[in-house]
Amino acid sequence: MLNGHQIPLVGTLLAFVTFIVLLSTGSGFGLAIAVFIMWMGSLVLASSKPPELPARKKQRPFTSANMKPLIERASTPLLVTENNTIASANRAARSILGKHIVGQDPRLVFRQPAAIELINRGRNGSATARGLVRRRDIWQLNVQTIDSGLAVLELINKTGEADISRAHTDFVANASHELRTPLASIIGYVETLSEGDEKLDTKTSQKFLGTIQREATRMQNLVNDLMSLSRVEAEKHDQPEDPINLSAIIERAARDAAGSERADRLILVLKKELSIKGNRQQIEQLVRNLVENAFKYGYDDTPVVAELALGRADHARLTVTDQGDGISPQHIPHLTRRFYRTDPGRSRASGGTGLGLAIVKHIVERHRGHLDIESEVGKGTSIIVRIPLASANTDLDADTKGKDDGDDTQTNADNHAPSLPSSKAV
Amino acid sequence: MAEHTVKAFDEDITRLRGLIGEMGGLAEVAIEQALDALVRGDTELAEKVVARDKKLDELEAQVDKLAVRVIALRAPMAGDLREVIAALKIAGVVERIGDYSKNIARRVGSIEVSEKFEPLTLLPAMGELASEMVHDVLTAYAARDANLALEVIATDDKVDAFYNSIFRNLVTYMVENPATISSAAQLLFVARNLERIGDHATNVAEMVHYAATGEYPPDDD
Incomplete structure (x- = not known):
């Protein structure tokens, strides 16, 4: 029997019987063998439909155990909860929330009322929570419930976006306030120097120039400091x-x-x-x-x-x-x-x-x-x-150690x- | 913690801890929003904070009930008993923290806020520190992290420093601007409440340290 081809036994028997009958009725051996071959050939072709895949019969349901490797390497923090307990957390989630979270009540981990409301609802949805991991950070939580009490939680960090826009406004406010003072005195002295050219002796103008230089240096320091402050602030959230x-x-x-x-x-x-x-x-x-x-x-x-x-x-x-x-x-x-x-x-x-x-x-x-x-x-x-x-x-990553x-x-x-x-x- | 033969016991403890977490989150938000309301003179938000405090009381009652039930039904021993007792005590303290926030929110109406009311500039920073303590102490509780608990205890000194600084500021301000004494006096109470919140967070931190190590943290000073 060919692999994957099941030729029905009854069909084979029928073909054989017809062969015998044809032979006995004297239709000639050639014709009889030709009919038999045709018959068998059509049987083989008709039965060549591939069998049902064995995997489809026993469909595996999601369990917290088989979801663990599924999410482990994702770079977004993902958690699987089962009956109000965190059944597994991927590497990204463990690194921001801590290793201890597995086996805990998600309410103890998230705590923010907005997040808790979402989790308690037990349905699909999303919520935005502040201060989930560190103070002032903003996270979006997405919950997808699966059957048998399982749910997948996805955490998306939204802090950066909010931060950058705030950093810009802060920078403008700070800069305009502190830069005005040295600029005013630089402009003042430059005006004096350019207007009263003849009346000023070299000593006074040297003094003025010294002041201008000092103020300009101060401004330069200030701009440098402001820029590094903004830079640090902008990337404050990625460690x-x-x-x-x-x-x-x-x-x-x-x-x-x-x-x-x-x-x-x-x-x-x-x-x-x-x-x-x-x-x-x-x-x-x-x-x-x-x-x-x-x-x-x-x-x-x-x-x-x-x-x-x-x-x-x-x-x-x-x-x-x-x-x-x-x-x-x-x-x-x-x-x-x-x-x-x-x-x-x-x-x-x-x-x-x-x-x-x-x-x-x-x-x-x-x-x-x-x-x-x-x-x-x-x-x-x-x-x-x-x-x-x-x-x-x-x-x-106690469990993935050795690999990296x-x-x-x-x-x-x-x-x-x-x-x-x-x-x-x- | 090791698993118990009776699985329902584990579930009870997990649920108890979850309830504490939920309470902590509420308390933390209450502090932030109370101060937000104070700074902006937003009585609506203040009312919301006062109303939400009921939820904290409810949760405390739930913790009490569950803890008593666990003790009665499962007769926990050693570490488990410590866990349940700690949850009971922490729930009480967190509820107090909520009350202090409510108290701050209640004062919002009686403080005249103007753009340049100078003493108001320090309070948000102090409130931030206090709510950070509450946040951290609950993280320490969730992780059973004795070191983080010690850090929270150390932060209390900063809150106290804030309190002293604000106190002096306010007194000076009152001397200079007698017209605003009634508002400034209210702010003194707000600062006091925040200082108490810090103390309570320290209390929780001590309990967390105790539950994690079996020892109370050493007194540095």
């Missing part, structure tokens, strides 16, 4: 992925900020081999801003200490300490606001733009870290930055980067 080694970067940036004439006042106590997921330029800028501030507000000839250590809970902790006037407590909550100055005259005189700490704060936020300011009036100020280590959540240990190898490679000896230069 950097590349592991970087902190001690080398901090060492370089701190020495850079101190410059040659203040190098002897800088004390570095840096623990090696701490790597975080970060953006190299931004971390450098953070360190530069902090060290510059410390020199600016510390007393002359007092040391500035930058210390990098392993903080609690898998955080790298950078502390920059100065010995200066300190900041009185009621100012501390405001320090990271743009253009906030505890003593406007002094800060401007020292060339500050009022944006340094705001930039630091945004960089720290982007790296999912924390910024603390401790200060004692008359003694000095410590600024403490804590950023989670790169190794802190590598066990995220890329993170670890990269970290090691980075450690071989030119790292100067972490000295205690005094």
Whole structure:
């Protein structure tokens, strides 16, 4: 019997009987064999319809177990819930919400009333919820229910769109306010210089030119700071992925900020081999801003200490300490606001733009870290930055480990980067 | 946590935790909206916050009922008992947090808001910090994350610093502008309420730390 071709037994028998009858009625052997062959041939052709696919018979229903591999690699956070419990969550969902969410009630994970209402309704639909993962972020939730109490939840991050438009308006507001002052004085002095050419002696005009240059430089600094602030703000919500080694970067940036004439006042106590997921330029800028501030507000000839250590809970902790006037407590909550100055005259005189700490704060936020300011009036100020280590959540894909240990190898490679000896230069 | 032989017990605990999560979300939104209403002088939104507080009370009653039922029917031991008791206590505290937000919302009508009412500039930042504490402490509860709980406890110092700063600001402001004393005094209460919310979030954080590790967090200061 041919594979897939089932020739009916009865048909074969009938053909054979006809063959015998034809032979016995004396129609001749040739004709009889021809009829038999025709008959059998048509039977073979007619029966060649392919059989039913075996798979179609036992259709597998969706279960939380077989949906898990289905969603695992998707880059959108996806969750499968079963009877008000999160049965599985894909890798993207685990990385934003945490590994613990599997097996929990979705209401404990999402919490926002808008999201809970959607989940409780138990039907298809979508909702927008704020502050689902981090404060002020905006997520769209889409729910698709499947049979037997299963539902698929899709999370779409809408924060970026809202953020960019806000960042633009903020930028315009800040820029117009702070840029007007230096511009006004530049224009004023230029007018004086161009009008009263003969009456002004060289000494006065030199003084005017000096002012113009100072104001222009201030404006340039301001524009630079505003631009980096906007940049950090715009990408605040995507956490950097590349592991970087902190001690080398901090060492370089701190020495850079101190410059040659203040190098002897800088004390570095840096623990090696701490790597975080970060953006190299931004971390450098953070360190530069902090060290510059410390020199600016510390007393002359007092040391500035930058210390990098392993903080609690898998955080790298950078502390920059100065010995200066300190900041009185009621100012501390405001320090990271743009253009906030505890003593406007002094800060401007020292060339500050009022944006340094705001930039630091945004960089720290982007790296999912924390910024603390401790200060004692008359003694000095410590600024403490804590950023989670790169190794802190590598066990995220415990079940897929071994396939992609890329993170670890990269970290090691980075450690071989030119790292100067972490000295205690005094 | 290990699974139990009686599956319904696991379901009860999951549901209990889910209810706490729902309460926390409501409380968090209540703080934000109460302050939003305050800053914009939006009495309608304030009324909504007050009305929504009923839902929190309802949920607390549900948690109570479910917790009592679990204790009566399943007689939980050790970690399970800690879990149920913690849920009971946390529900009470979160409900209080909701009450403070309601209290803030109630004051909206009696505060004259003008564009330049200076003392109002700090309160939103403080409210943000307080609602962040509530958010984080519930994340810590969901993840049984003792470290995050410790962080929340540390944040309370910042809220206290805000309170002190606002207090001084307001007192100075009242001295300089006696005409606005009644509004400014209301704002003092708002700041006080936010400060209490921070304290309550700290309480929850201590319970989360206890439920996760079996030990109360060390007192730093």
